[in-house]
Amino acid sequence: MLGGALILDRVSLTVFEREFLCVIGTSGGGKTTLLRTIAGLLPTASGSVSLAGTPVLAPTPRTAMVFQHFGLFPWKTVRANVGYGLRVQGRQEALGRVQRLLDAFHLSEVAGHYPAQLSGGMKQRVGMARALAVEPELLLLDEPFSSVDAITREALQNEVLQLWERTQRMTALLVTHDIDEAIVMADRIVVISGPPGHISFELPITLPRPRNTQEIRAHEDYPKTRKLLWDSLEHHDVRLPELT
Amino acid sequence: MSAATSRFSRPASGGPGSWRPRRRLTPARRWALRLASVAVLLLAWEIYGQLLNPILLSSPTAVVAAGAGMIADGSLPQALAESLIVLSLGLASGVAVGVTIGLLAGRSETLAALLELPVNAVYATPAVALIPIIVLWFGFEVTAKVVVVFLFVVFPVLINTTRGVREVDPELIEVARTFCSSERRMWKDLILPSALPYIVTGVRLAIGRALIGVIVAEYYTALSGLGFLIARSANSFQTARMFVPIVVLALLGVVLTALLEWVERRLVRWRETPS
Numbered sequence: 001m002l003g004g005a006l007i008l009d010r011v012s013l014t015v016f017e018r019e020f021l022c023v024i025g026t027s028g029g030g031k032t033t034l035l036r037t038i039a040g041l042l043p044t045a046s047g048s049v050s051l052a053g054t055p056v057l058a059p060t061p062r063t064a065m066v067f068q069h070f071g072l073f074p075w076k077t078v079r080a081n082v083g084y085g086l087r088v089q090g091r092q093e094a095l096g097r098v099q100r101l102l103d104a105f106h107l108s109e110v111a112g113h114y115p116a117q118l119s120g121g122m123k124q125r126v127g128m129a130r131a132l133a134v135e136p137e138l139l140l141l142d143e144p145f146s147s148v149d150a151i152t153r154e155a156l157q158n159e160v161l162q163l164w165e166r167t168q169r170m171t172a173l174l175v176t177h178d179i180d181e182a183i184v185m186a187d188r189i190v191v192i193s194g195p196p197g198h199i200s201f202e203l204p205i206t207l208p209r210p211r212n213t214q215e216i217r218a219h220e221d222y223p224k225t226r227k228l229l230w231d232s233l234e235h236h237d238v239r240l241p242e243l244t
Numbered sequence: 245m246s247a248a249t250s251r252f253s254r255p256a257s258g259g260p261g262s263w264r265p266r267r268r269l270t271p272a273r274r275w276a277l278r279l280a281s282v283a284v285l286l287l288a289w290e291i292y293g294q295l296l297n298p299i300l301l302s303s304p305t306a307v308v309a310a311g312a313g314m315i316a317d318g319s320l321p322q323a324l325a326e327s328l329i330v331l332s333l334g335l336a337s338g339v340a341v342g343v344t345i346g347l348l349a350g351r352s353e354t355l356a357a358l359l360e361l362p363v364n365a366v367y368a369t370p371a372v373a374l375i376p377i378i379v380l381w382f383g384f385e386v387t388a389k390v391v392v393v394f395l396f397v398v399f400p401v402l403i404n405t406t407r408g409v410r411e412v413d414p415e416l417i418e419v420a421r422t423f424c425s426s427e428r429r430m431w432k433d434l435i436l437p438s439a440l441p442y443i444v445t446g447v448r449l450a451i452g453r454a455l456i457g458v459i460v461a462e463y464y465t466a467l468s469g470l471g472f473l474i475a476r477s478a479n480s481f482q483t484a485r486m487f488v489p490i491v492v493l494a495l496l497g498v499v500l501t502a503l504l505e506w507v508e509r510r511l512v513r514w515r516e517t518p519s
Binding site for chain 1: 415416418419420421422423424425426429433434437438512513514515
């Protein structure tokens with residue numbers, strides 16, 4: 001897809017089915033713009049976005065997004081927030097899923113609470129459950145763990161890993177500026193540099209699954225992978241053979 | 245924002261090192277302080293009033309006695325009924341129109357641009373100045389009085405409502421869009437709930453202005469209601485009787501505001517933080 005010349009320039013990116021793709025880059029590099037374009041929230045100046053062959057011109061129920069600042073409705077309870085997507089899409093028959101997701105994210109006990117009563121980590125669990133409730137073909141995650149403290153962040157990463165590895169293995173695209181997070185989560189990492197944002201580096205992550213944060217960091221390939229990515233972020237115009 | 249949030253704000257510091265967290269009052273203590281302030285004011289009025297000529301100030305006991313008489317002879321209930329009709333019609337129509345236009349203007353840049361200058365101009369014009377033309381158009385009776393109250397009420401409600409719709413969190417709009425919400429659902433899920441505190445603030449202002457509007461209307465069109473009672477008692481130097489409708493107006497303001505706060509608490513339960 002191609003974004004507006006000022007923000008994204010000649011970005012061609014394919015996310016494969018059931019792949020967990022991480023996009024990393026420094027702030028202002030255009031990675032959030034890329035995500036919002038894929039979500040259909042932003043129009044493209046030229047170029048296109050397509051999902052399983054269908055062009056994306058506006059937001060579609062086939063994608064769901066997890067937001068950096070949670071994006072919860074303060075006047076809705078946890079349960080109502082999780083069921084929100086299904087309700088607006090007129091899929092009331094699927095609301096049974098809500099309870100299963102509340103259980104999966106340890107939210108059952110606070111199902112009647114309002115977001116103001118929750119910690120940041122709990123809020124993002126609600127945000128994740130809400131996105132998963134609509135069972136999207138493509139899950140978009142916009143720096144989902146950057147507004148919570150480090151300990152909660154790691155716990156959330158592990159929960160998402162577990163859920164994603166054990167269950168549907170849906171296609172996921174996560175945008176982050178955290179190298180370690182990208183390595184832990186991703187099947188493949190794409191580095192966006194800019195402005196204007198372009199793909200400067202691409203790296204498949206072949207570390208074994210199922211993963212968890214501790215084991216991955218102890219893995220012998222971890223330091224090498226981390227250094228490769230770090231160098232690519234520092235000298236983002238170095239074009240490496242892996243680049244497609 | 246509204247008073248409900250400002251209650252939780254930190255006190256201004258009085259200098260380096262003087263910052264202390266504000267201690268929350270217990271409900272019982274808050275009520276005791278509220279009643280104590282009223283008691284002290286009434287007592288001071290009573291003592292000072294006894295020292296002066298009753299035409300100049302009168303006193304709470306004399307006002308209560310006069311009030312009892314005015315209830316017995318039916319003049320107060322009749323005046324109150326007249327004023328309440330004007331107040332409720334003016335307030336209801338002003339709030340209804342203000343909220344409706346405010347919501348539309350908050351959502352439509354075009355409508356907002358069209359309304360901005362005329363609304364600001366009429367809002368800034370003292371409504372009293374418009375009374376001669378209102379009388380020309382609507383006469384001296386209830387219709388004209390309701391129009392006066394309406395003019396006092398509609399603008400703060402309209403302006404606050406528009407602001408409330410504007411202040412909708414853009415991230416929440418994005419959330420609604422990614423989940424493919426219809427515009428109609430967006431109103432229900434998003435726009436109305438987030439505009440509500442602003443609407444309540446507008447109505448709170450409107451209650452005070454409506455009470456002013458009622459008395460202004462009753463003075464400047466055909467004398468009637470509580471305004472008539474005040475004017476007639478003052479003209480005949482019956483100061484104690486004059487204070488009765490004034491106290492009734494003050495009570496009306498307190499009761500209406502309390503009612504509004506009760507409604508607001510029921511509607512915005514979500515804002516309560518964990519205990």
